[in-house]
Amino acid sequence: MAAVTTAVGRPRRTRRGVFGIMFAPVTLLIVLFLAPMLIMVQMSIVKYPPDVASGYTLEHYQTVLTDPINLRIAWTTLFIGTTSMILMLAIALPLGYYMVFRAGKWELFILLSLVLADELAPVVKIYAWQSILGREGIFNWFIPGPPVSWLLFSRFAVVVTLAATYITYTTIPIYAAMKAIDPSMFEAAIDLGAGWWTQARKILIPLAAPGIFIAMILVYIPMLTDFVTADIVGGTGSYMMGQRVRDLILSGGDWGSGAALNFVMLVVSIVMSVIAYWLARLNRIER
Protein backbone atom coordinates (compact mmCIF):
# COMPACT_ATOMS: atom_id res chain seq x y z
CA MET A 1 0.00 0.00 0.00
CA ALA A 2 2.87 2.32 0.79
CA ALA A 3 4.21 1.87 -2.71
CA VAL A 4 0.90 2.93 -4.18
CA THR A 5 0.72 6.04 -2.07
CA THR A 6 4.19 7.21 -2.99
CA ALA A 7 3.70 6.51 -6.66
CA VAL A 8 0.82 8.81 -7.47
CA GLY A 9 -0.66 10.41 -4.40
CA ARG A 10 -3.89 9.08 -3.00
CA PRO A 11 -4.71 5.37 -3.36
CA ARG A 12 -8.25 5.87 -4.64
CA ARG A 13 -7.08 7.87 -7.65
CA THR A 14 -4.45 5.22 -8.24
CA ARG A 15 -6.94 2.44 -8.56
CA ARG A 16 -8.92 4.40 -11.09
CA GLY A 17 -5.65 5.31 -12.80
CA VAL A 18 -4.55 1.74 -13.26
CA PHE A 19 -8.03 0.80 -14.44
CA GLY A 20 -7.81 3.48 -17.10
CA ILE A 21 -4.32 2.41 -18.13
CA MET A 22 -4.98 -1.31 -18.31
CA PHE A 23 -8.55 -1.22 -19.62
CA ALA A 24 -7.83 -1.17 -23.35
CA PRO A 25 -4.99 -3.76 -23.48
CA VAL A 26 -6.70 -6.20 -21.13
CA THR A 27 -10.04 -5.90 -22.93
CA LEU A 28 -8.34 -6.55 -26.26
CA LEU A 29 -6.51 -9.56 -24.86
CA ILE A 30 -9.76 -10.96 -23.49
CA VAL A 31 -11.70 -10.38 -26.71
CA LEU A 32 -9.02 -11.31 -29.25
CA PHE A 33 -6.94 -13.86 -27.34
CA LEU A 34 -8.84 -15.46 -24.48
CA ALA A 35 -12.24 -15.63 -26.20
CA PRO A 36 -10.84 -17.38 -29.33
CA MET A 37 -9.15 -19.92 -27.06
CA LEU A 38 -12.48 -20.61 -25.37
CA ILE A 39 -14.23 -20.90 -28.74
CA MET A 40 -11.56 -23.37 -29.81
CA VAL A 41 -12.17 -25.41 -26.66
CA GLN A 42 -15.89 -25.27 -27.37
CA MET A 43 -15.29 -26.53 -30.93
CA SER A 44 -13.28 -29.42 -29.53
CA ILE A 45 -16.23 -30.67 -27.45
CA VAL A 46 -19.08 -29.96 -29.86
CA LYS A 47 -20.34 -33.03 -31.66
CA TYR A 48 -20.47 -31.60 -35.19
CA PRO A 49 -18.52 -28.35 -35.12
CA PRO A 50 -19.11 -25.55 -35.82
CA ASP A 51 -22.77 -26.40 -35.18
CA VAL A 52 -23.10 -25.78 -31.43
CA ALA A 53 -26.67 -27.10 -31.32
CA SER A 54 -25.49 -30.64 -32.11
CA GLY A 55 -24.67 -31.40 -28.49
CA TYR A 56 -21.47 -31.86 -26.53
CA THR A 57 -19.14 -34.84 -26.48
CA LEU A 58 -15.59 -35.81 -25.60
CA GLU A 59 -15.24 -38.18 -28.53
CA HIS A 60 -12.89 -35.87 -30.48
CA TYR A 61 -10.38 -36.15 -27.68
CA GLN A 62 -10.79 -39.90 -27.62
CA THR A 63 -10.29 -40.09 -31.41
CA VAL A 64 -7.30 -37.81 -31.38
CA LEU A 65 -5.51 -39.39 -28.45
CA THR A 66 -5.99 -43.00 -29.56
CA ASP A 67 -5.42 -42.59 -33.31
CA PRO A 68 -2.20 -44.52 -34.08
CA ILE A 69 -1.37 -42.02 -36.84
CA ASN A 70 -1.34 -39.17 -34.33
CA LEU A 71 0.79 -41.16 -31.94
CA ARG A 72 3.28 -41.87 -34.69
CA ILE A 73 3.35 -38.19 -35.70
CA ALA A 74 3.81 -37.18 -32.08
CA TRP A 75 6.73 -39.59 -31.84
CA THR A 76 8.29 -38.22 -35.07
CA THR A 77 7.85 -34.66 -33.81
CA LEU A 78 9.43 -35.45 -30.47
CA PHE A 79 12.30 -37.28 -32.15
CA ILE A 80 13.00 -34.44 -34.59
CA GLY A 81 12.63 -31.82 -31.87
CA THR A 82 14.92 -33.60 -29.44
CA THR A 83 17.62 -34.36 -31.99
CA SER A 84 17.53 -30.74 -33.05
CA MET A 85 17.67 -29.64 -29.41
CA ILE A 86 20.78 -31.76 -28.76
CA LEU A 87 22.41 -30.23 -31.83
CA MET A 88 21.52 -26.72 -30.63
CA LEU A 89 22.81 -27.36 -27.11
CA ALA A 90 26.08 -28.62 -28.57
CA ILE A 91 26.42 -25.20 -30.22
CA ALA A 92 24.76 -22.97 -27.61
CA LEU A 93 26.71 -24.18 -24.57
CA PRO A 94 30.20 -23.43 -25.96
CA LEU A 95 28.91 -20.30 -27.66
CA GLY A 96 27.38 -18.97 -24.44
CA TYR A 97 30.60 -19.77 -22.59
CA TYR A 98 32.66 -18.02 -25.24
CA MET A 99 30.44 -14.93 -25.24
CA VAL A 100 30.58 -14.52 -21.46
CA PHE A 101 34.17 -15.47 -20.63
CA ARG A 102 36.26 -15.16 -23.76
CA ALA A 103 34.70 -12.77 -26.27
CA GLY A 104 35.58 -9.52 -24.52
CA LYS A 105 34.56 -6.60 -26.71
CA TRP A 106 32.98 -8.99 -29.26
CA GLU A 107 30.37 -10.15 -26.77
CA LEU A 108 27.73 -7.62 -27.80
CA PHE A 109 28.57 -8.10 -31.47
CA ILE A 110 27.89 -11.85 -31.27
CA LEU A 111 24.68 -11.21 -29.32
CA LEU A 112 23.45 -8.74 -31.93
CA SER A 113 24.42 -11.09 -34.76
CA LEU A 114 22.24 -13.76 -33.16
CA VAL A 115 19.30 -11.35 -32.97
CA LEU A 116 19.84 -10.10 -36.50
CA ALA A 117 20.14 -13.58 -38.01
CA ASP A 118 16.87 -14.46 -36.33
CA GLU A 119 14.96 -11.43 -37.61
CA LEU A 120 15.99 -11.56 -41.26
CA ALA A 121 14.08 -13.16 -44.14
CA PRO A 122 12.00 -15.60 -42.08
CA VAL A 123 10.51 -18.03 -44.61
CA VAL A 124 13.17 -17.56 -47.27
CA LYS A 125 15.94 -18.49 -44.84
CA ILE A 126 14.43 -21.95 -44.45
CA TYR A 127 14.11 -22.32 -48.17
CA ALA A 128 17.78 -21.34 -48.64
CA TRP A 129 18.64 -24.64 -46.95
CA GLN A 130 17.32 -26.36 -50.06
CA SER A 131 20.28 -24.98 -51.94
CA ILE A 132 22.68 -26.10 -49.22
CA LEU A 133 21.40 -29.64 -48.76
CA GLY A 134 19.80 -30.37 -52.14
CA ARG A 135 21.01 -32.79 -54.81
CA GLU A 136 22.65 -29.88 -56.58
CA GLY A 137 23.40 -27.97 -53.40
CA ILE A 138 26.69 -26.87 -51.88
CA PHE A 139 27.32 -30.07 -49.96
CA ASN A 140 26.86 -32.33 -52.92
CA TRP A 141 28.89 -29.96 -55.05
CA PHE A 142 31.84 -30.31 -52.68
CA ILE A 143 31.47 -33.96 -51.83
CA PRO A 144 32.87 -36.16 -54.61
CA GLY A 145 30.91 -39.08 -55.94
CA PRO A 146 27.20 -39.48 -56.71
CA PRO A 147 24.90 -36.94 -55.03
CA VAL A 148 23.70 -37.82 -51.54
CA SER A 149 19.93 -37.54 -51.69
CA TRP A 150 18.90 -38.03 -48.05
CA LEU A 151 20.29 -34.61 -47.14
CA LEU A 152 17.15 -32.82 -48.30
CA PHE A 153 13.40 -33.60 -47.93
CA SER A 154 14.18 -35.79 -44.96
CA ARG A 155 14.23 -35.82 -41.17
CA PHE A 156 17.88 -34.85 -41.35
CA ALA A 157 17.05 -31.67 -43.26
CA VAL A 158 14.30 -30.73 -40.81
CA VAL A 159 16.56 -31.32 -37.79
CA VAL A 160 19.36 -29.17 -39.23
CA THR A 161 17.08 -26.38 -40.42
CA LEU A 162 15.15 -26.22 -37.14
CA ALA A 163 18.43 -26.01 -35.26
CA ALA A 164 19.60 -23.16 -37.49
CA THR A 165 16.25 -21.38 -37.02
CA TYR A 166 16.00 -21.61 -33.23
CA ILE A 167 19.67 -21.31 -32.25
CA THR A 168 19.15 -17.67 -31.20
CA TYR A 169 16.43 -18.57 -28.72
CA THR A 170 18.50 -21.43 -27.30
CA THR A 171 21.67 -19.43 -26.90
CA ILE A 172 20.35 -16.26 -25.25
CA PRO A 173 18.85 -17.75 -22.05
CA ILE A 174 21.96 -19.93 -21.63
CA TYR A 175 24.16 -16.89 -22.18
CA ALA A 176 22.12 -14.94 -19.61
CA ALA A 177 22.51 -17.73 -17.05
CA MET A 178 26.27 -18.03 -17.64
CA LYS A 179 26.59 -14.26 -17.25
CA ALA A 180 25.86 -14.77 -13.55
CA ILE A 181 28.75 -17.20 -13.01
CA ASP A 182 31.78 -15.79 -11.22
CA PRO A 183 34.82 -16.26 -13.53
CA SER A 184 37.11 -16.83 -10.54
CA MET A 185 35.47 -20.23 -10.16
CA PHE A 186 37.25 -21.34 -13.31
CA GLU A 187 40.55 -19.91 -12.12
CA ALA A 188 40.21 -21.82 -8.86
CA ALA A 189 39.39 -24.99 -10.78
CA ILE A 190 42.42 -24.55 -13.05
CA ASP A 191 44.67 -23.97 -10.03
CA LEU A 192 43.35 -27.19 -8.58
CA GLY A 193 44.27 -28.99 -11.80
CA ALA A 194 40.87 -29.35 -13.49
CA GLY A 195 40.83 -29.84 -17.27
CA TRP A 196 38.22 -28.25 -19.54
CA TRP A 197 35.91 -31.23 -19.32
CA THR A 198 35.90 -31.21 -15.53
CA GLN A 199 35.35 -27.45 -15.55
CA ALA A 200 32.40 -27.79 -17.89
CA ARG A 201 30.90 -30.73 -16.03
CA LYS A 202 31.42 -29.50 -12.45
CA ILE A 203 31.06 -25.72 -12.81
CA LEU A 204 29.65 -24.44 -16.08
CA ILE A 205 26.75 -26.82 -16.69
CA PRO A 206 25.48 -27.13 -13.08
CA LEU A 207 25.53 -23.37 -12.57
CA ALA A 208 23.90 -22.67 -15.95
CA ALA A 209 21.40 -25.53 -15.54
CA PRO A 210 18.31 -23.35 -14.92
CA GLY A 211 19.11 -21.28 -18.02
CA ILE A 212 19.63 -24.44 -20.03
CA PHE A 213 16.25 -25.84 -18.95
CA ILE A 214 14.50 -22.55 -19.65
CA ALA A 215 16.08 -22.39 -23.10
CA MET A 216 15.00 -25.96 -23.80
CA ILE A 217 11.40 -25.32 -22.78
CA LEU A 218 11.10 -21.98 -24.56
CA VAL A 219 12.42 -23.52 -27.77
CA TYR A 220 10.49 -26.78 -27.51
CA ILE A 221 7.19 -24.88 -27.44
CA PRO A 222 7.46 -23.22 -30.90
CA MET A 223 9.59 -26.00 -32.38
CA LEU A 224 7.15 -28.81 -31.68
CA THR A 225 4.38 -26.81 -33.37
CA ASP A 226 6.47 -25.62 -36.33
CA PHE A 227 5.03 -26.53 -39.70
CA VAL A 228 6.80 -24.20 -42.13
CA THR A 229 10.20 -25.89 -41.83
CA ALA A 230 8.85 -29.39 -42.40
CA ASP A 231 6.75 -28.06 -45.32
CA ILE A 232 9.77 -26.61 -47.09
CA VAL A 233 12.66 -28.99 -46.36
CA GLY A 234 10.86 -32.02 -44.96
CA GLY A 235 9.80 -35.23 -46.67
CA THR A 236 7.26 -37.97 -46.10
CA GLY A 237 9.17 -39.26 -43.06
CA SER A 238 9.17 -35.93 -41.29
CA TYR A 239 5.45 -35.11 -41.06
CA MET A 240 5.13 -33.13 -37.83
CA MET A 241 2.38 -32.24 -35.35
CA GLY A 242 2.06 -28.66 -36.58
CA GLN A 243 1.44 -29.88 -40.12
CA ARG A 244 -1.06 -32.44 -38.84
CA VAL A 245 -3.17 -29.84 -37.02
CA ARG A 246 -2.97 -27.44 -39.95
CA ASP A 247 -4.03 -30.13 -42.43
CA LEU A 248 -6.86 -31.43 -40.22
CA ILE A 249 -8.36 -27.96 -40.12
CA LEU A 250 -7.51 -26.38 -43.48
CA SER A 251 -7.47 -29.39 -45.83
CA GLY A 252 -9.63 -31.86 -43.93
CA GLY A 253 -12.11 -29.38 -42.51
CA ASP A 254 -12.19 -31.56 -39.40
CA TRP A 255 -12.64 -28.86 -36.78
CA GLY A 256 -13.42 -31.26 -33.97
CA SER A 257 -10.20 -33.27 -34.15
CA GLY A 258 -8.18 -30.18 -35.12
CA ALA A 259 -9.45 -28.22 -32.14
CA ALA A 260 -8.92 -31.16 -29.78
CA LEU A 261 -5.35 -31.68 -30.98
CA ASN A 262 -4.71 -27.94 -30.83
CA PHE A 263 -6.02 -27.88 -27.27
CA VAL A 264 -3.69 -30.74 -26.33
CA MET A 265 -0.77 -28.73 -27.70
CA LEU A 266 -2.00 -25.65 -25.80
CA VAL A 267 -2.06 -27.58 -22.53
CA VAL A 268 1.42 -29.02 -23.13
CA SER A 269 2.71 -25.51 -23.91
CA ILE A 270 1.12 -24.02 -20.80
CA VAL A 271 2.55 -26.74 -18.57
CA MET A 272 6.00 -26.22 -20.08
CA SER A 273 5.84 -22.42 -19.69
CA VAL A 274 4.74 -22.72 -16.07
CA ILE A 275 7.74 -24.96 -15.42
CA ALA A 276 10.00 -22.42 -17.15
CA TYR A 277 8.52 -19.55 -15.13
CA TRP A 278 8.93 -21.50 -11.92
CA LEU A 279 12.56 -22.30 -12.76
CA ALA A 280 13.24 -18.66 -13.64
CA ARG A 281 11.74 -17.40 -10.39
CA LEU A 282 13.57 -20.01 -8.42
CA ASN A 283 16.84 -18.72 -9.76
CA ARG A 284 15.94 -15.05 -10.12
CA ILE A 285 17.32 -14.75 -13.62
CA GLU A 286 13.98 -13.74 -15.07
CA ARG A 287 13.83 -10.26 -13.52
Added chain:
Amino acid sequence: MAEVAQPAGAAVAVRAPAGVRARVAANRWMWRAFLAGVFLVLFGPLVILVLFSFNDSNVLAFPLEGFTLNWYSVAAQDTLLKESLVNSTLVAFIVAPLCLVLGTLTAFGLTRFRFRGRGAIGGLVGAPLILPWLVIGIAALMAYGRLDIDLSLKTVIATQTICTFPLVTAIVSAQLFRFERVQEEAAIDLGCSRMQVLRYIILPHIAPALAAAGIFAFTWSFNNFEISFFTIGFQQTFPIWVYSSVRNPDHTAVVNAISVVISAVQVGLIYLAVRLLRRGGAASALGIEEAK
Protein backbone atom coordinates in the same frame (compact mmCIF):
# COMPACT_ATOMS: atom_id res chain seq x y z
CA MET B 1 74.71 -4.10 -21.44
CA ALA B 2 72.04 -4.35 -18.82
CA GLU B 3 69.78 -2.10 -20.85
CA VAL B 4 70.04 -4.36 -23.86
CA ALA B 5 69.49 -7.52 -21.90
CA GLN B 6 66.49 -6.27 -19.98
CA PRO B 7 63.78 -6.41 -22.69
CA ALA B 8 64.89 -9.88 -23.72
CA GLY B 9 64.88 -11.01 -20.10
CA ALA B 10 61.41 -9.58 -19.55
CA ALA B 11 60.10 -11.32 -22.63
CA VAL B 12 61.54 -14.64 -21.47
CA ALA B 13 59.95 -14.20 -18.06
CA VAL B 14 56.50 -13.64 -19.62
CA ARG B 15 56.78 -16.45 -22.13
CA ALA B 16 55.29 -19.76 -21.16
CA PRO B 17 57.00 -23.03 -22.06
CA ALA B 18 56.72 -24.00 -25.73
CA GLY B 19 54.23 -26.84 -25.05
CA VAL B 20 51.81 -24.59 -23.19
CA ARG B 21 52.14 -21.91 -25.85
CA ALA B 22 51.30 -24.40 -28.57
CA ARG B 23 48.27 -25.54 -26.60
CA VAL B 24 47.04 -21.99 -26.09
CA ALA B 25 47.43 -21.31 -29.81
CA ALA B 26 45.61 -24.53 -30.74
CA ASN B 27 42.90 -23.58 -28.28
CA ARG B 28 42.49 -20.17 -29.86
CA TRP B 29 42.26 -21.66 -33.34
CA MET B 30 39.65 -24.16 -32.18
CA TRP B 31 37.49 -21.33 -30.87
CA ARG B 32 37.93 -19.41 -34.10
CA ALA B 33 36.90 -22.42 -36.17
CA PHE B 34 33.88 -22.91 -33.91
CA LEU B 35 32.83 -19.28 -34.25
CA ALA B 36 33.31 -19.41 -38.00
CA GLY B 37 31.00 -22.43 -38.06
CA VAL B 38 28.38 -20.60 -35.98
CA PHE B 39 28.43 -17.56 -38.25
CA LEU B 40 28.24 -19.82 -41.29
CA VAL B 41 25.07 -21.41 -39.91
CA LEU B 42 23.62 -18.01 -38.96
CA PHE B 43 24.39 -16.09 -42.13
CA GLY B 44 25.24 -18.79 -44.70
CA PRO B 45 21.63 -19.10 -45.90
CA LEU B 46 21.44 -15.32 -46.33
CA VAL B 47 24.70 -15.22 -48.28
CA ILE B 48 23.32 -17.95 -50.53
CA LEU B 49 20.21 -15.86 -51.19
CA VAL B 50 22.37 -12.93 -52.24
CA LEU B 51 24.49 -15.15 -54.52
CA PHE B 52 21.51 -16.73 -56.23
CA SER B 53 19.72 -13.42 -56.64
CA PHE B 54 22.53 -12.41 -59.04
CA ASN B 55 22.80 -15.87 -60.62
CA ASP B 56 21.79 -16.24 -64.24
CA SER B 57 19.62 -19.31 -63.67
CA ASN B 58 16.27 -20.01 -62.10
CA VAL B 59 17.47 -23.20 -60.42
CA LEU B 60 19.05 -23.30 -56.98
CA ALA B 61 22.07 -25.33 -58.07
CA PHE B 62 25.83 -25.08 -57.83
CA PRO B 63 28.03 -24.13 -59.60
CA LEU B 64 26.72 -20.62 -60.34
CA GLU B 65 25.94 -19.71 -63.95
CA GLY B 66 26.85 -16.05 -64.37
CA PHE B 67 25.93 -12.55 -63.26
CA THR B 68 22.56 -10.93 -63.96
CA LEU B 69 20.34 -8.24 -62.51
CA ASN B 70 17.38 -9.68 -64.36
CA TRP B 71 15.62 -11.10 -61.25
CA TYR B 72 15.51 -7.69 -59.62
CA SER B 73 13.69 -6.19 -62.59
CA VAL B 74 11.35 -9.19 -62.79
CA ALA B 75 10.62 -8.73 -59.07
CA ALA B 76 9.91 -5.05 -59.61
CA GLN B 77 7.24 -5.93 -62.20
CA ASP B 78 5.47 -8.70 -60.30
CA THR B 79 2.05 -7.29 -59.37
CA LEU B 80 1.16 -10.02 -56.89
CA LEU B 81 4.44 -9.41 -55.12
CA LYS B 82 3.85 -5.68 -55.12
CA GLU B 83 0.40 -6.19 -53.62
CA SER B 84 1.77 -8.45 -50.90
CA LEU B 85 4.43 -5.89 -50.01
CA VAL B 86 1.84 -3.13 -49.85
CA ASN B 87 -0.37 -5.33 -47.65
CA SER B 88 2.47 -6.24 -45.27
CA THR B 89 3.62 -2.63 -45.01
CA LEU B 90 0.09 -1.43 -44.40
CA VAL B 91 -0.49 -4.06 -41.71
CA ALA B 92 2.84 -3.30 -40.02
CA PHE B 93 2.18 0.44 -40.10
CA ILE B 94 -1.10 -0.10 -38.29
CA VAL B 95 0.06 -2.86 -35.95
CA ALA B 96 3.30 -1.19 -34.78
CA PRO B 97 1.77 2.10 -33.47
CA LEU B 98 -1.14 0.20 -31.90
CA CYS B 99 1.34 -2.10 -30.16
CA LEU B 100 3.42 0.83 -29.04
CA VAL B 101 0.45 2.44 -27.30
CA LEU B 102 -1.00 -0.77 -25.84
CA GLY B 103 2.39 -2.18 -24.87
CA THR B 104 3.55 1.00 -23.14
CA LEU B 105 0.28 1.37 -21.22
CA THR B 106 0.58 -2.23 -20.06
CA ALA B 107 4.23 -1.75 -19.08
CA PHE B 108 3.21 1.24 -16.93
CA GLY B 109 0.33 -0.59 -15.34
CA LEU B 110 2.42 -3.63 -14.50
CA THR B 111 5.58 -1.88 -13.27
CA ARG B 112 4.21 1.24 -11.56
CA PHE B 113 1.12 -0.04 -9.79
CA ARG B 114 0.31 -2.74 -7.28
CA PHE B 115 -3.25 -3.98 -7.67
CA ARG B 116 -5.29 -7.08 -7.21
CA GLY B 117 -5.03 -9.48 -10.13
CA ARG B 118 -1.68 -8.05 -11.24
CA GLY B 119 -0.13 -11.51 -11.45
CA ALA B 120 -3.01 -12.86 -13.50
CA ILE B 121 -2.89 -9.90 -15.90
CA GLY B 122 0.88 -10.24 -16.18
CA GLY B 123 0.37 -13.88 -17.15
CA LEU B 124 -2.31 -12.94 -19.69
CA VAL B 125 0.01 -10.36 -21.27
CA GLY B 126 2.93 -12.79 -21.37
CA ALA B 127 0.91 -15.68 -22.79
CA PRO B 128 0.88 -14.58 -26.47
CA LEU B 129 4.68 -14.31 -26.33
CA ILE B 130 5.18 -17.86 -25.12
CA LEU B 131 2.31 -19.88 -26.55
CA PRO B 132 2.84 -21.17 -30.10
CA TRP B 133 1.56 -18.94 -32.88
CA LEU B 134 0.06 -22.00 -34.55
CA VAL B 135 -2.25 -22.55 -31.57
CA ILE B 136 -3.18 -18.85 -31.38
CA GLY B 137 -3.70 -18.64 -35.14
CA ILE B 138 -5.99 -21.67 -35.28
CA ALA B 139 -7.99 -20.46 -32.28
CA ALA B 140 -8.41 -17.10 -34.02
CA LEU B 141 -9.43 -18.80 -37.28
CA MET B 142 -12.11 -20.79 -35.47
CA ALA B 143 -13.36 -17.79 -33.53
CA TYR B 144 -13.69 -15.65 -36.66
CA GLY B 145 -15.42 -18.52 -38.43
CA ARG B 146 -17.80 -19.16 -35.56
CA LEU B 147 -18.73 -15.48 -35.28
CA ASP B 148 -19.14 -15.13 -39.07
CA ILE B 149 -16.41 -12.53 -39.36
CA ASP B 150 -14.90 -12.56 -42.86
CA LEU B 151 -11.16 -13.11 -42.89
CA SER B 152 -9.28 -10.11 -44.26
CA LEU B 153 -6.37 -7.84 -43.47
CA LYS B 154 -8.46 -6.53 -40.57
CA THR B 155 -8.48 -9.90 -38.84
CA VAL B 156 -4.74 -10.19 -39.48
CA ILE B 157 -4.21 -6.80 -37.85
CA ALA B 158 -6.40 -7.69 -34.87
CA THR B 159 -4.67 -10.97 -34.06
CA GLN B 160 -1.16 -9.71 -34.84
CA THR B 161 -1.69 -6.77 -32.50
CA ILE B 162 -2.45 -8.89 -29.45
CA CYS B 163 0.49 -11.17 -30.25
CA THR B 164 2.97 -8.33 -30.71
CA PHE B 165 2.18 -5.70 -28.09
CA PRO B 166 3.46 -7.91 -25.24
CA LEU B 167 6.88 -7.64 -26.91
CA VAL B 168 6.69 -3.86 -26.55
CA THR B 169 5.62 -4.35 -22.93
CA ALA B 170 8.69 -6.51 -22.30
CA ILE B 171 11.13 -4.00 -23.80
CA VAL B 172 9.57 -0.92 -22.17
CA SER B 173 9.18 -2.66 -18.78
CA ALA B 174 12.89 -3.46 -18.82
CA GLN B 175 13.60 0.23 -19.21
CA LEU B 176 11.06 1.25 -16.55
CA PHE B 177 12.54 -1.20 -14.06
CA ARG B 178 15.94 0.42 -14.41
CA PHE B 179 14.50 3.89 -14.13
CA GLU B 180 14.61 5.35 -10.63
CA ARG B 181 11.10 5.99 -9.45
CA VAL B 182 12.57 8.52 -7.01
CA GLN B 183 12.78 11.00 -9.89
CA GLU B 184 9.05 10.75 -10.51
CA GLU B 185 8.34 11.18 -6.81
CA ALA B 186 10.64 14.19 -6.62
CA ALA B 187 8.83 15.80 -9.54
CA ILE B 188 5.46 15.22 -7.86
CA ASP B 189 6.78 16.65 -4.58
CA LEU B 190 7.93 19.73 -6.47
CA GLY B 191 4.41 20.24 -7.75
CA CYS B 192 4.41 18.64 -11.19
CA SER B 193 1.11 17.45 -12.55
CA ARG B 194 0.92 13.86 -13.81
CA MET B 195 1.05 15.06 -17.38
CA GLN B 196 4.16 17.08 -16.64
CA VAL B 197 5.81 14.06 -15.01
CA LEU B 198 5.00 12.04 -18.09
CA ARG B 199 6.19 14.73 -20.49
CA TYR B 200 9.39 15.89 -18.77
CA ILE B 201 10.55 12.93 -16.66
CA ILE B 202 9.31 9.63 -18.04
CA LEU B 203 9.10 10.15 -21.79
CA PRO B 204 12.66 11.43 -22.30
CA HIS B 205 13.89 8.50 -20.30
CA ILE B 206 12.06 5.74 -22.15
CA ALA B 207 12.15 7.35 -25.60
CA PRO B 208 15.00 5.15 -26.93
CA ALA B 209 13.26 1.99 -25.69
CA LEU B 210 10.00 3.16 -27.27
CA ALA B 211 11.64 3.76 -30.62
CA ALA B 212 13.43 0.40 -30.54
CA ALA B 213 10.26 -1.39 -29.45
CA GLY B 214 8.39 0.29 -32.29
CA ILE B 215 10.92 -0.97 -34.83
CA PHE B 216 10.89 -4.48 -33.39
CA ALA B 217 7.08 -4.50 -33.44
CA PHE B 218 7.18 -3.37 -37.06
CA THR B 219 9.58 -6.13 -38.15
CA TRP B 220 7.68 -8.74 -36.13
CA SER B 221 4.48 -7.79 -37.84
CA PHE B 222 6.08 -7.56 -41.27
CA ASN B 223 7.81 -10.94 -40.88
CA ASN B 224 4.92 -12.74 -39.26
CA PHE B 225 3.87 -15.84 -41.12
CA GLU B 226 1.88 -18.15 -38.82
CA ILE B 227 -0.69 -15.67 -37.53
CA SER B 228 -1.27 -14.13 -40.96
CA PHE B 229 -1.49 -17.57 -42.57
CA PHE B 230 -4.50 -18.56 -40.47
CA THR B 231 -6.30 -15.21 -40.23
CA ILE B 232 -5.99 -13.86 -43.76
CA GLY B 233 -8.58 -14.03 -46.51
CA PHE B 234 -7.79 -14.07 -50.22
CA GLN B 235 -5.05 -11.41 -49.98
CA GLN B 236 -1.41 -12.15 -49.37
CA THR B 237 1.16 -10.64 -47.06
CA PHE B 238 4.81 -10.77 -48.04
CA PRO B 239 5.77 -13.86 -45.97
CA ILE B 240 2.73 -15.68 -47.35
CA TRP B 241 3.69 -14.70 -50.88
CA VAL B 242 7.18 -16.10 -50.20
CA TYR B 243 5.74 -19.30 -48.74
CA SER B 244 3.56 -19.93 -51.78
CA SER B 245 6.29 -18.87 -54.22
CA VAL B 246 9.11 -21.07 -52.96
CA ARG B 247 6.99 -24.07 -53.84
CA ASN B 248 6.73 -22.81 -57.38
CA PRO B 249 10.01 -23.48 -59.24
CA ASP B 250 9.47 -20.61 -61.72
CA HIS B 251 9.56 -18.13 -58.92
CA THR B 252 12.64 -19.05 -56.90
CA ALA B 253 15.05 -16.49 -58.34
CA VAL B 254 12.53 -13.67 -57.93
CA VAL B 255 12.01 -14.67 -54.30
CA ASN B 256 15.78 -14.47 -53.77
CA ALA B 257 16.04 -11.01 -55.30
CA ILE B 258 13.19 -9.45 -53.36
CA SER B 259 14.32 -11.11 -50.11
CA VAL B 260 17.74 -9.53 -50.50
CA VAL B 261 16.17 -6.10 -50.88
CA ILE B 262 13.82 -6.58 -47.91
CA SER B 263 16.63 -7.97 -45.73
CA ALA B 264 18.83 -4.97 -46.54
CA VAL B 265 16.06 -2.62 -45.41
CA GLN B 266 15.55 -4.66 -42.26
CA VAL B 267 19.24 -4.69 -41.42
CA GLY B 268 19.09 -0.90 -41.55
CA LEU B 269 16.01 -0.77 -39.32
CA ILE B 270 17.37 -3.24 -36.78
CA TYR B 271 20.70 -1.43 -36.69
CA LEU B 272 18.76 1.70 -35.83
CA ALA B 273 16.79 -0.11 -33.12
CA VAL B 274 19.97 -1.47 -31.58
CA ARG B 275 21.67 1.93 -31.64
CA LEU B 276 18.65 3.37 -29.84
CA LEU B 277 18.58 0.56 -27.26
CA ARG B 278 22.29 0.91 -26.60
CA ARG B 279 21.71 4.45 -25.53
CA GLY B 280 19.63 3.05 -22.73
CA GLY B 281 21.73 -0.08 -22.07
CA ALA B 282 20.93 -2.72 -24.64
CA ALA B 283 21.70 -6.12 -23.24
CA SER B 284 18.96 -6.55 -20.67
CA ALA B 285 16.20 -5.21 -22.90
CA LEU B 286 17.31 -7.52 -25.68
CA GLY B 287 17.56 -10.40 -23.26
CA ILE B 288 13.93 -9.96 -22.35
CA GLU B 289 12.89 -9.45 -25.94
CA GLU B 290 14.43 -12.81 -26.72
CA ALA B 291 12.45 -14.58 -24.04
CA LYS B 292 9.78 -15.62 -26.52
